[in-house]
Amino acid sequence: MTDIASVSIARPLSELADELGTSFAEYGFAVIRDHGIPADLIARAEEMSKAFFALPDETKRSYILAGGGGARGYTPFGTEKAKDASVHDLKEFWHVGRDLPADHPLAEYMAPNIWPVEVSGFxxxxxxxxxxxxxxxxxxxxxxxxxxxxxxHFFDATVEDGNSVMRLLRYPPLEGAEAEGAIRAAAHGDINTITLLLGAEEAGLELLKADGEWLAIDPPEGALVVNIGDMLDRLTNGRLVSTKHRVVNPKGEAAYRARYSMPFFLHFRPDYMIETLPSCVDENAPPPISSHEFLLQRLREINLA
Incomplete structure:
Protein backbone atom coordinates (compact mmCIF):
# COMPACT_ATOMS: atom_id res chain seq x y z
CA MET A 1 0.00 0.00 0.00
CA THR A 2 2.90 2.36 -0.76
CA ASP A 3 3.50 4.87 2.06
CA ILE A 4 0.04 5.01 3.64
CA ALA A 5 0.59 4.68 7.37
CA SER A 6 -0.53 1.48 9.07
CA VAL A 7 -0.30 2.05 12.81
CA SER A 8 -1.31 0.33 16.01
CA ILE A 9 -3.43 2.77 17.99
CA ALA A 10 -2.53 0.78 21.11
CA ARG A 11 0.85 2.56 21.09
CA PRO A 12 1.24 5.87 22.96
CA LEU A 13 -0.35 8.57 20.80
CA SER A 14 2.74 10.75 21.05
CA GLU A 15 4.72 8.03 19.25
CA LEU A 16 2.36 7.62 16.31
CA ALA A 17 0.85 11.11 15.89
CA ASP A 18 3.29 12.36 13.28
CA GLU A 19 3.34 9.11 11.31
CA LEU A 20 -0.44 9.24 11.18
CA GLY A 21 -0.56 12.98 10.45
CA THR A 22 1.97 12.73 7.64
CA SER A 23 -0.12 10.02 5.98
CA PHE A 24 -3.26 12.15 6.32
CA ALA A 25 -1.43 15.17 4.89
CA GLU A 26 -0.16 13.30 1.82
CA TYR A 27 -2.84 10.71 1.15
CA GLY A 28 -5.79 11.66 3.35
CA PHE A 29 -5.85 8.02 4.48
CA ALA A 30 -4.30 5.71 7.06
CA VAL A 31 -4.88 2.19 8.38
CA ILE A 32 -5.52 1.73 12.11
CA ARG A 33 -4.81 -1.56 13.85
CA ASP A 34 -5.61 -2.52 17.46
CA HIS A 35 -8.45 -0.01 17.44
CA GLY A 36 -10.29 -1.56 20.36
CA ILE A 37 -13.55 -2.50 18.62
CA PRO A 38 -14.15 -6.11 19.75
CA ALA A 39 -13.85 -8.71 16.98
CA ASP A 40 -16.92 -10.59 18.22
CA LEU A 41 -18.98 -7.39 18.06
CA ILE A 42 -17.81 -6.77 14.49
CA ALA A 43 -18.67 -10.35 13.49
CA ARG A 44 -22.13 -10.11 15.04
CA ALA A 45 -22.76 -6.77 13.33
CA GLU A 46 -21.71 -8.17 9.96
CA GLU A 47 -24.12 -11.09 10.34
CA MET A 48 -26.99 -8.78 11.26
CA SER A 49 -26.25 -6.39 8.42
CA LYS A 50 -26.43 -9.27 5.94
CA ALA A 51 -29.63 -10.51 7.57
CA PHE A 52 -31.29 -7.13 7.18
CA PHE A 53 -30.33 -6.68 3.55
CA ALA A 54 -31.59 -10.19 2.80
CA LEU A 55 -35.10 -9.14 3.83
CA PRO A 56 -37.71 -8.65 1.08
CA ASP A 57 -37.52 -5.31 -0.69
CA GLU A 58 -40.98 -4.36 0.52
CA THR A 59 -39.94 -4.95 4.13
CA LYS A 60 -36.77 -2.88 3.78
CA ARG A 61 -38.66 -0.05 2.11
CA SER A 62 -41.03 0.13 5.08
CA TYR A 63 -38.09 1.60 6.98
CA ILE A 64 -37.55 4.56 4.65
CA LEU A 65 -37.95 7.72 6.75
CA ALA A 66 -39.86 10.12 4.49
CA GLY A 67 -38.28 13.57 4.41
CA GLY A 68 -35.34 12.44 6.50
CA GLY A 69 -32.68 12.79 3.82
CA GLY A 70 -31.51 9.25 4.54
CA ALA A 71 -30.22 10.24 7.98
CA ARG A 72 -31.93 7.30 9.69
CA GLY A 73 -33.20 3.94 8.56
CA TYR A 74 -33.11 2.53 5.05
CA THR A 75 -32.00 4.14 1.78
CA PRO A 76 -32.72 1.95 -1.26
CA PHE A 77 -30.54 1.04 -4.20
CA GLY A 78 -30.16 3.83 -6.75
CA THR A 79 -30.72 6.85 -4.47
CA GLU A 80 -27.39 8.41 -3.51
CA LYS A 81 -24.95 9.75 -6.08
CA ALA A 82 -21.55 11.36 -5.74
CA LYS A 83 -21.20 15.13 -6.10
CA ASP A 84 -21.23 16.07 -9.81
CA ALA A 85 -21.94 12.45 -10.83
CA SER A 86 -24.52 11.84 -13.55
CA VAL A 87 -25.68 8.44 -12.31
CA HIS A 88 -26.54 6.96 -8.92
CA ASP A 89 -24.18 4.72 -6.98
CA LEU A 90 -24.78 0.98 -6.98
CA LYS A 91 -25.56 0.50 -3.30
CA GLU A 92 -28.22 0.35 -0.60
CA PHE A 93 -27.66 1.27 3.05
CA TRP A 94 -28.99 1.68 6.59
CA HIS A 95 -28.12 4.58 8.88
CA VAL A 96 -27.78 4.60 12.66
CA GLY A 97 -27.24 7.96 14.34
CA ARG A 98 -26.84 9.42 17.79
CA ASP A 99 -29.84 9.23 20.08
CA LEU A 100 -30.31 12.35 22.22
CA PRO A 101 -32.98 13.09 24.85
CA ALA A 102 -35.86 15.18 23.52
CA ASP A 103 -34.86 18.10 25.74
CA HIS A 104 -31.21 18.10 24.63
CA PRO A 105 -30.19 21.42 23.01
CA LEU A 106 -29.01 19.58 19.88
CA ALA A 107 -31.98 17.21 19.60
CA GLU A 108 -33.53 19.28 16.80
CA TYR A 109 -30.63 18.30 14.52
CA MET A 110 -30.89 14.53 15.05
CA ALA A 111 -33.94 12.41 14.36
CA PRO A 112 -34.58 9.41 16.61
CA ASN A 113 -33.27 6.09 15.31
CA ILE A 114 -35.61 3.52 13.88
CA TRP A 115 -34.95 -0.20 14.24
CA PRO A 116 -35.99 -3.24 12.17
CA VAL A 117 -37.99 -5.70 14.24
CA GLU A 118 -37.25 -8.57 11.86
CA VAL A 119 -33.61 -8.99 12.99
CA SER A 120 -33.32 -10.01 16.64
CA GLY A 121 -30.69 -8.10 18.61
CA PHE A 122 -30.18 -5.53 15.84
CA HIS A 153 -8.07 16.79 23.92
CA PHE A 154 -8.69 19.72 21.55
CA PHE A 155 -11.27 17.85 19.49
CA ASP A 156 -13.22 16.38 22.43
CA ALA A 157 -15.57 19.36 22.76
CA THR A 158 -15.92 19.79 18.98
CA VAL A 159 -17.40 16.31 18.51
CA GLU A 160 -19.25 15.94 21.82
CA ASP A 161 -22.82 14.94 20.88
CA GLY A 162 -21.83 15.34 17.24
CA ASN A 163 -24.10 14.31 14.39
CA SER A 164 -22.09 11.17 13.61
CA VAL A 165 -23.67 8.47 11.46
CA MET A 166 -22.89 4.77 11.12
CA ARG A 167 -23.74 3.27 7.73
CA LEU A 168 -24.37 -0.39 6.96
CA LEU A 169 -23.62 -0.80 3.27
CA ARG A 170 -24.45 -3.42 0.69
CA TYR A 171 -23.19 -3.27 -2.87
CA PRO A 172 -25.16 -5.95 -4.74
CA PRO A 173 -23.53 -8.28 -7.25
CA LEU A 174 -23.88 -7.26 -10.88
CA GLU A 175 -24.67 -9.40 -13.87
CA GLY A 176 -22.86 -10.14 -17.10
CA ALA A 177 -20.16 -8.02 -18.70
CA GLU A 178 -21.12 -4.91 -16.73
CA ALA A 179 -19.96 -6.49 -13.47
CA GLU A 180 -16.21 -6.21 -13.92
CA GLY A 181 -14.91 -2.71 -13.39
CA ALA A 182 -18.30 -1.17 -12.60
CA ILE A 183 -18.40 1.72 -10.14
CA ARG A 184 -20.17 0.82 -6.93
CA ALA A 185 -19.46 4.26 -5.44
CA ALA A 186 -18.25 7.02 -7.75
CA ALA A 187 -15.27 9.19 -6.85
CA HIS A 188 -16.14 11.44 -3.93
CA GLY A 189 -14.81 13.11 -0.80
CA ASP A 190 -16.55 12.53 2.53
CA ILE A 191 -18.47 15.42 4.07
CA ASN A 192 -17.65 14.82 7.72
CA THR A 193 -14.65 15.18 10.06
CA ILE A 194 -13.08 11.72 9.76
CA THR A 195 -14.44 8.42 8.47
CA LEU A 196 -13.66 5.05 10.04
CA LEU A 197 -14.35 2.07 7.79
CA LEU A 198 -14.75 -1.61 8.62
CA GLY A 199 -14.88 -4.07 5.75
CA ALA A 200 -12.33 -2.52 3.40
CA GLU A 201 -10.38 -5.78 3.15
CA GLU A 202 -12.90 -6.77 0.46
CA ALA A 203 -11.28 -5.47 -2.74
CA GLY A 204 -12.63 -2.34 -4.39
CA LEU A 205 -11.69 0.73 -2.33
CA GLU A 206 -9.30 3.08 -4.15
CA LEU A 207 -7.99 6.58 -3.41
CA LEU A 208 -6.90 9.22 -5.89
CA LYS A 209 -3.26 10.20 -5.39
CA ALA A 210 -1.94 13.70 -6.06
CA ASP A 211 -0.36 12.47 -9.29
CA GLY A 212 -3.75 11.42 -10.65
CA GLU A 213 -3.23 7.68 -10.20
CA TRP A 214 -5.73 5.47 -8.38
CA LEU A 215 -4.29 3.48 -5.48
CA ALA A 216 -6.02 0.34 -4.18
CA ILE A 217 -6.26 0.06 -0.38
CA ASP A 218 -5.75 -3.43 1.00
CA PRO A 219 -5.79 -3.38 4.82
CA PRO A 220 -5.34 -6.43 7.06
CA GLU A 221 -8.54 -8.14 8.17
CA GLY A 222 -10.29 -6.36 11.01
CA ALA A 223 -8.32 -3.12 10.64
CA LEU A 224 -9.95 0.28 10.23
CA VAL A 225 -9.33 2.42 7.18
CA VAL A 226 -9.52 6.05 8.31
CA ASN A 227 -9.78 9.05 6.02
CA ILE A 228 -10.02 12.80 6.41
CA GLY A 229 -13.38 14.38 5.59
CA ASP A 230 -14.15 17.76 4.08
CA MET A 231 -14.88 19.37 7.46
CA LEU A 232 -11.41 18.62 8.83
CA ASP A 233 -9.83 19.57 5.50
CA ARG A 234 -11.60 22.93 5.78
CA LEU A 235 -10.62 23.39 9.44
CA THR A 236 -6.95 22.83 8.57
CA ASN A 237 -7.14 24.81 5.29
CA GLY A 238 -6.06 21.75 3.33
CA ARG A 239 -3.15 20.78 5.57
CA LEU A 240 -4.93 17.46 6.11
CA VAL A 241 -6.55 16.46 2.84
CA SER A 242 -9.97 15.05 2.08
CA THR A 243 -8.98 12.76 -0.75
CA LYS A 244 -11.33 11.59 -3.45
CA HIS A 245 -11.95 7.86 -3.28
CA ARG A 246 -14.22 5.33 -4.93
CA VAL A 247 -15.38 1.73 -4.72
CA VAL A 248 -14.98 -0.22 -7.94
CA ASN A 249 -16.26 -3.69 -8.60
CA PRO A 250 -13.31 -6.08 -8.40
CA LYS A 251 -12.36 -8.33 -11.27
CA GLY A 252 -12.94 -12.07 -11.30
CA GLU A 253 -15.16 -14.02 -8.95
CA ALA A 254 -15.51 -11.20 -6.42
CA ALA A 255 -17.33 -9.11 -9.03
CA TYR A 256 -20.29 -11.48 -8.86
CA ARG A 257 -20.92 -11.40 -5.12
CA ALA A 258 -22.22 -8.67 -2.84
CA ARG A 259 -19.81 -6.43 -0.96
CA TYR A 260 -20.57 -5.32 2.60
CA SER A 261 -18.89 -2.64 4.70
CA MET A 262 -19.60 -0.42 7.71
CA PRO A 263 -18.31 3.17 7.63
CA PHE A 264 -18.68 5.51 10.60
CA PHE A 265 -18.90 9.16 9.59
CA LEU A 266 -17.68 11.09 12.63
CA HIS A 267 -19.07 14.64 12.68
CA PHE A 268 -18.49 17.83 14.59
CA ARG A 269 -21.34 19.12 16.76
CA PRO A 270 -23.99 20.79 14.58
CA ASP A 271 -23.34 24.14 16.29
CA TYR A 272 -19.55 23.97 15.92
CA MET A 273 -18.14 26.76 13.75
CA ILE A 274 -15.59 25.41 11.28
CA GLU A 275 -13.08 28.24 11.32
CA THR A 276 -9.52 27.71 10.09
CA LEU A 277 -7.09 26.87 12.89
CA PRO A 278 -4.73 29.80 13.62
CA SER A 279 -1.69 27.70 12.67
CA CYS A 280 -3.24 26.94 9.25
CA VAL A 281 -4.43 30.40 8.23
CA ASP A 282 -3.25 31.95 4.98
CA GLU A 283 -4.77 34.12 2.23
CA ASN A 284 -6.74 31.11 0.93
CA ALA A 285 -8.44 30.24 4.22
CA PRO A 286 -12.19 29.67 3.72
CA PRO A 287 -14.77 31.70 5.68
CA PRO A 288 -16.26 30.21 8.86
CA ILE A 289 -19.36 28.06 8.53
CA SER A 290 -21.31 25.99 11.02
CA SER A 291 -20.97 22.23 10.83
CA HIS A 292 -24.72 21.88 10.28
CA GLU A 293 -24.91 24.37 7.42
CA PHE A 294 -21.93 22.76 5.72
CA LEU A 295 -23.60 19.35 6.05
CA LEU A 296 -26.84 20.62 4.50
CA GLN A 297 -24.98 22.13 1.55
CA ARG A 298 -23.25 18.86 0.82
CA LEU A 299 -26.32 16.64 1.33
CA ARG A 300 -28.10 18.64 -1.36
CA GLU A 301 -25.18 18.00 -3.69
CA ILE A 302 -25.40 14.22 -3.28
CA ASN A 303 -29.16 13.94 -3.66
CA LEU A 304 -29.93 13.20 -0.01
CA ALA A 305 -31.57 16.55 0.82
Whole structure:
Protein backbone atom coordinates (compact mmCIF):
# COMPACT_ATOMS: atom_id res chain seq x y z
CA MET A 1 0.00 0.00 0.00
CA THR A 2 2.90 2.36 -0.76
CA ASP A 3 3.50 4.87 2.06
CA ILE A 4 0.04 5.01 3.64
CA ALA A 5 0.59 4.68 7.37
CA SER A 6 -0.53 1.48 9.07
CA VAL A 7 -0.30 2.05 12.81
CA SER A 8 -1.31 0.33 16.01
CA ILE A 9 -3.43 2.77 17.99
CA ALA A 10 -2.53 0.78 21.11
CA ARG A 11 0.85 2.56 21.09
CA PRO A 12 1.24 5.87 22.96
CA LEU A 13 -0.35 8.57 20.80
CA SER A 14 2.74 10.75 21.05
CA GLU A 15 4.72 8.03 19.25
CA LEU A 16 2.36 7.62 16.31
CA ALA A 17 0.85 11.11 15.89
CA ASP A 18 3.29 12.36 13.28
CA GLU A 19 3.34 9.11 11.31
CA LEU A 20 -0.44 9.24 11.18
CA GLY A 21 -0.56 12.98 10.45
CA THR A 22 1.97 12.73 7.64
CA SER A 23 -0.12 10.02 5.98
CA PHE A 24 -3.26 12.15 6.32
CA ALA A 25 -1.43 15.17 4.89
CA GLU A 26 -0.16 13.30 1.82
CA TYR A 27 -2.84 10.71 1.15
CA GLY A 28 -5.79 11.66 3.35
CA PHE A 29 -5.85 8.02 4.48
CA ALA A 30 -4.30 5.71 7.06
CA VAL A 31 -4.88 2.19 8.38
CA ILE A 32 -5.52 1.73 12.11
CA ARG A 33 -4.81 -1.56 13.85
CA ASP A 34 -5.61 -2.52 17.46
CA HIS A 35 -8.45 -0.01 17.44
CA GLY A 36 -10.29 -1.56 20.36
CA ILE A 37 -13.55 -2.50 18.62
CA PRO A 38 -14.15 -6.11 19.75
CA ALA A 39 -13.85 -8.71 16.98
CA ASP A 40 -16.92 -10.59 18.22
CA LEU A 41 -18.98 -7.39 18.06
CA ILE A 42 -17.81 -6.77 14.49
CA ALA A 43 -18.67 -10.35 13.49
CA ARG A 44 -22.13 -10.11 15.04
CA ALA A 45 -22.76 -6.77 13.33
CA GLU A 46 -21.71 -8.17 9.96
CA GLU A 47 -24.12 -11.09 10.34
CA MET A 48 -26.99 -8.78 11.26
CA SER A 49 -26.25 -6.39 8.42
CA LYS A 50 -26.43 -9.27 5.94
CA ALA A 51 -29.63 -10.51 7.57
CA PHE A 52 -31.29 -7.13 7.18
CA PHE A 53 -30.33 -6.68 3.55
CA ALA A 54 -31.59 -10.19 2.80
CA LEU A 55 -35.10 -9.14 3.83
CA PRO A 56 -37.71 -8.65 1.08
CA ASP A 57 -37.52 -5.31 -0.69
CA GLU A 58 -40.98 -4.36 0.52
CA THR A 59 -39.94 -4.95 4.13
CA LYS A 60 -36.77 -2.88 3.78
CA ARG A 61 -38.66 -0.05 2.11
CA SER A 62 -41.03 0.13 5.08
CA TYR A 63 -38.09 1.60 6.98
CA ILE A 64 -37.55 4.56 4.65
CA LEU A 65 -37.95 7.72 6.75
CA ALA A 66 -39.86 10.12 4.49
CA GLY A 67 -38.28 13.57 4.41
CA GLY A 68 -35.34 12.44 6.50
CA GLY A 69 -32.68 12.79 3.82
CA GLY A 70 -31.51 9.25 4.54
CA ALA A 71 -30.22 10.24 7.98
CA ARG A 72 -31.93 7.30 9.69
CA GLY A 73 -33.20 3.94 8.56
CA TYR A 74 -33.11 2.53 5.05
CA THR A 75 -32.00 4.14 1.78
CA PRO A 76 -32.72 1.95 -1.26
CA PHE A 77 -30.54 1.04 -4.20
CA GLY A 78 -30.16 3.83 -6.75
CA THR A 79 -30.72 6.85 -4.47
CA GLU A 80 -27.39 8.41 -3.51
CA LYS A 81 -24.95 9.75 -6.08
CA ALA A 82 -21.55 11.36 -5.74
CA LYS A 83 -21.20 15.13 -6.10
CA ASP A 84 -21.23 16.07 -9.81
CA ALA A 85 -21.94 12.45 -10.83
CA SER A 86 -24.52 11.84 -13.55
CA VAL A 87 -25.68 8.44 -12.31
CA HIS A 88 -26.54 6.96 -8.92
CA ASP A 89 -24.18 4.72 -6.98
CA LEU A 90 -24.78 0.98 -6.98
CA LYS A 91 -25.56 0.50 -3.30
CA GLU A 92 -28.22 0.35 -0.60
CA PHE A 93 -27.66 1.27 3.05
CA TRP A 94 -28.99 1.68 6.59
CA HIS A 95 -28.12 4.58 8.88
CA VAL A 96 -27.78 4.60 12.66
CA GLY A 97 -27.24 7.96 14.34
CA ARG A 98 -26.84 9.42 17.79
CA ASP A 99 -29.84 9.23 20.08
CA LEU A 100 -30.31 12.35 22.22
CA PRO A 101 -32.98 13.09 24.85
CA ALA A 102 -35.86 15.18 23.52
CA ASP A 103 -34.86 18.10 25.74
CA HIS A 104 -31.21 18.10 24.63
CA PRO A 105 -30.19 21.42 23.01
CA LEU A 106 -29.01 19.58 19.88
CA ALA A 107 -31.98 17.21 19.60
CA GLU A 108 -33.53 19.28 16.80
CA TYR A 109 -30.63 18.30 14.52
CA MET A 110 -30.89 14.53 15.05
CA ALA A 111 -33.94 12.41 14.36
CA PRO A 112 -34.58 9.41 16.61
CA ASN A 113 -33.27 6.09 15.31
CA ILE A 114 -35.61 3.52 13.88
CA TRP A 115 -34.95 -0.20 14.24
CA PRO A 116 -35.99 -3.24 12.17
CA VAL A 117 -37.99 -5.70 14.24
CA GLU A 118 -37.25 -8.57 11.86
CA VAL A 119 -33.61 -8.99 12.99
CA SER A 120 -33.32 -10.01 16.64
CA GLY A 121 -30.69 -8.10 18.61
CA PHE A 122 -30.18 -5.53 15.84
CA UNK A 123 -30.63 -2.47 18.05
CA UNK A 124 -28.42 -3.69 20.91
CA UNK A 125 -25.64 -4.74 18.54
CA UNK A 126 -25.50 -1.54 16.55
CA UNK A 127 -25.84 0.73 19.56
CA UNK A 128 -22.77 -1.03 20.97
CA UNK A 129 -20.89 -0.77 17.67
CA UNK A 130 -21.78 2.92 17.34
CA UNK A 131 -20.34 3.61 20.80
CA UNK A 132 -17.17 1.63 19.98
CA UNK A 133 -16.69 3.52 16.71
CA UNK A 134 -17.20 6.81 18.55
CA UNK A 135 -14.51 5.94 21.07
CA UNK A 136 -12.03 4.80 18.42
CA UNK A 137 -12.65 7.97 16.43
CA UNK A 138 -11.93 10.19 19.39
CA UNK A 139 -8.60 8.43 19.88
CA UNK A 140 -7.65 9.04 16.25
CA UNK A 141 -8.65 12.70 16.64
CA UNK A 142 -6.42 12.95 19.71
CA UNK A 143 -3.47 11.77 17.62
CA UNK A 144 -4.37 14.27 14.90
CA UNK A 145 -4.50 17.05 17.51
CA UNK A 146 -0.99 16.21 18.67
CA UNK A 147 0.26 16.21 15.07
CA UNK A 148 -1.23 19.69 14.58
CA UNK A 149 0.48 20.99 17.72
CA UNK A 150 -2.78 21.20 19.65
CA UNK A 151 -3.73 19.88 23.05
CA UNK A 152 -4.45 16.15 22.89
CA HIS A 153 -8.07 16.79 23.92
CA PHE A 154 -8.69 19.72 21.55
CA PHE A 155 -11.27 17.85 19.49
CA ASP A 156 -13.22 16.38 22.43
CA ALA A 157 -15.57 19.36 22.76
CA THR A 158 -15.92 19.79 18.98
CA VAL A 159 -17.40 16.31 18.51
CA GLU A 160 -19.25 15.94 21.82
CA ASP A 161 -22.82 14.94 20.88
CA GLY A 162 -21.83 15.34 17.24
CA ASN A 163 -24.10 14.31 14.39
CA SER A 164 -22.09 11.17 13.61
CA VAL A 165 -23.67 8.47 11.46
CA MET A 166 -22.89 4.77 11.12
CA ARG A 167 -23.74 3.27 7.73
CA LEU A 168 -24.37 -0.39 6.96
CA LEU A 169 -23.62 -0.80 3.27
CA ARG A 170 -24.45 -3.42 0.69
CA TYR A 171 -23.19 -3.27 -2.87
CA PRO A 172 -25.16 -5.95 -4.74
CA PRO A 173 -23.53 -8.28 -7.25
CA LEU A 174 -23.88 -7.26 -10.88
CA GLU A 175 -24.67 -9.40 -13.87
CA GLY A 176 -22.86 -10.14 -17.10
CA ALA A 177 -20.16 -8.02 -18.70
CA GLU A 178 -21.12 -4.91 -16.73
CA ALA A 179 -19.96 -6.49 -13.47
CA GLU A 180 -16.21 -6.21 -13.92
CA GLY A 181 -14.91 -2.71 -13.39
CA ALA A 182 -18.30 -1.17 -12.60
CA ILE A 183 -18.40 1.72 -10.14
CA ARG A 184 -20.17 0.82 -6.93
CA ALA A 185 -19.46 4.26 -5.44
CA ALA A 186 -18.25 7.02 -7.75
CA ALA A 187 -15.27 9.19 -6.85
CA HIS A 188 -16.14 11.44 -3.93
CA GLY A 189 -14.81 13.11 -0.80
CA ASP A 190 -16.55 12.53 2.53
CA ILE A 191 -18.47 15.42 4.07
CA ASN A 192 -17.65 14.82 7.72
CA THR A 193 -14.65 15.18 10.06
CA ILE A 194 -13.08 11.72 9.76
CA THR A 195 -14.44 8.42 8.47
CA LEU A 196 -13.66 5.05 10.04
CA LEU A 197 -14.35 2.07 7.79
CA LEU A 198 -14.75 -1.61 8.62
CA GLY A 199 -14.88 -4.07 5.75
CA ALA A 200 -12.33 -2.52 3.40
CA GLU A 201 -10.38 -5.78 3.15
CA GLU A 202 -12.90 -6.77 0.46
CA ALA A 203 -11.28 -5.47 -2.74
CA GLY A 204 -12.63 -2.34 -4.39
CA LEU A 205 -11.69 0.73 -2.33
CA GLU A 206 -9.30 3.08 -4.15
CA LEU A 207 -7.99 6.58 -3.41
CA LEU A 208 -6.90 9.22 -5.89
CA LYS A 209 -3.26 10.20 -5.39
CA ALA A 210 -1.94 13.70 -6.06
CA ASP A 211 -0.36 12.47 -9.29
CA GLY A 212 -3.75 11.42 -10.65
CA GLU A 213 -3.23 7.68 -10.20
CA TRP A 214 -5.73 5.47 -8.38
CA LEU A 215 -4.29 3.48 -5.48
CA ALA A 216 -6.02 0.34 -4.18
CA ILE A 217 -6.26 0.06 -0.38
CA ASP A 218 -5.75 -3.43 1.00
CA PRO A 219 -5.79 -3.38 4.82
CA PRO A 220 -5.34 -6.43 7.06
CA GLU A 221 -8.54 -8.14 8.17
CA GLY A 222 -10.29 -6.36 11.01
CA ALA A 223 -8.32 -3.12 10.64
CA LEU A 224 -9.95 0.28 10.23
CA VAL A 225 -9.33 2.42 7.18
CA VAL A 226 -9.52 6.05 8.31
CA ASN A 227 -9.78 9.05 6.02
CA ILE A 228 -10.02 12.80 6.41
CA GLY A 229 -13.38 14.38 5.59
CA ASP A 230 -14.15 17.76 4.08
CA MET A 231 -14.88 19.37 7.46
CA LEU A 232 -11.41 18.62 8.83
CA ASP A 233 -9.83 19.57 5.50
CA ARG A 234 -11.60 22.93 5.78
CA LEU A 235 -10.62 23.39 9.44
CA THR A 236 -6.95 22.83 8.57
CA ASN A 237 -7.14 24.81 5.29
CA GLY A 238 -6.06 21.75 3.33
CA ARG A 239 -3.15 20.78 5.57
CA LEU A 240 -4.93 17.46 6.11
CA VAL A 241 -6.55 16.46 2.84
CA SER A 242 -9.97 15.05 2.08
CA THR A 243 -8.98 12.76 -0.75
CA LYS A 244 -11.33 11.59 -3.45
CA HIS A 245 -11.95 7.86 -3.28
CA ARG A 246 -14.22 5.33 -4.93
CA VAL A 247 -15.38 1.73 -4.72
CA VAL A 248 -14.98 -0.22 -7.94
CA ASN A 249 -16.26 -3.69 -8.60
CA PRO A 250 -13.31 -6.08 -8.40
CA LYS A 251 -12.36 -8.33 -11.27
CA GLY A 252 -12.94 -12.07 -11.30
CA GLU A 253 -15.16 -14.02 -8.95
CA ALA A 254 -15.51 -11.20 -6.42
CA ALA A 255 -17.33 -9.11 -9.03
CA TYR A 256 -20.29 -11.48 -8.86
CA ARG A 257 -20.92 -11.40 -5.12
CA ALA A 258 -22.22 -8.67 -2.84
CA ARG A 259 -19.81 -6.43 -0.96
CA TYR A 260 -20.57 -5.32 2.60
CA SER A 261 -18.89 -2.64 4.70
CA MET A 262 -19.60 -0.42 7.71
CA PRO A 263 -18.31 3.17 7.63
CA PHE A 264 -18.68 5.51 10.60
CA PHE A 265 -18.90 9.16 9.59
CA LEU A 266 -17.68 11.09 12.63
CA HIS A 267 -19.07 14.64 12.68
CA PHE A 268 -18.49 17.83 14.59
CA ARG A 269 -21.34 19.12 16.76
CA PRO A 270 -23.99 20.79 14.58
CA ASP A 271 -23.34 24.14 16.29
CA TYR A 272 -19.55 23.97 15.92
CA MET A 273 -18.14 26.76 13.75
CA ILE A 274 -15.59 25.41 11.28
CA GLU A 275 -13.08 28.24 11.32
CA THR A 276 -9.52 27.71 10.09
CA LEU A 277 -7.09 26.87 12.89
CA PRO A 278 -4.73 29.80 13.62
CA SER A 279 -1.69 27.70 12.67
CA CYS A 280 -3.24 26.94 9.25
CA VAL A 281 -4.43 30.40 8.23
CA ASP A 282 -3.25 31.95 4.98
CA GLU A 283 -4.77 34.12 2.23
CA ASN A 284 -6.74 31.11 0.93
CA ALA A 285 -8.44 30.24 4.22
CA PRO A 286 -12.19 29.67 3.72
CA PRO A 287 -14.77 31.70 5.68
CA PRO A 288 -16.26 30.21 8.86
CA ILE A 289 -19.36 28.06 8.53
CA SER A 290 -21.31 25.99 11.02
CA SER A 291 -20.97 22.23 10.83
CA HIS A 292 -24.72 21.88 10.28
CA GLU A 293 -24.91 24.37 7.42
CA PHE A 294 -21.93 22.76 5.72
CA LEU A 295 -23.60 19.35 6.05
CA LEU A 296 -26.84 20.62 4.50
CA GLN A 297 -24.98 22.13 1.55
CA ARG A 298 -23.25 18.86 0.82
CA LEU A 299 -26.32 16.64 1.33
CA ARG A 300 -28.10 18.64 -1.36
CA GLU A 301 -25.18 18.00 -3.69
CA ILE A 302 -25.40 14.22 -3.28
CA ASN A 303 -29.16 13.94 -3.66
CA LEU A 304 -29.93 13.20 -0.01
CA ALA A 305 -31.57 16.55 0.82
Missing amino acids: RETFEALYAAFDEAGRKVLSAIALHLGLDE
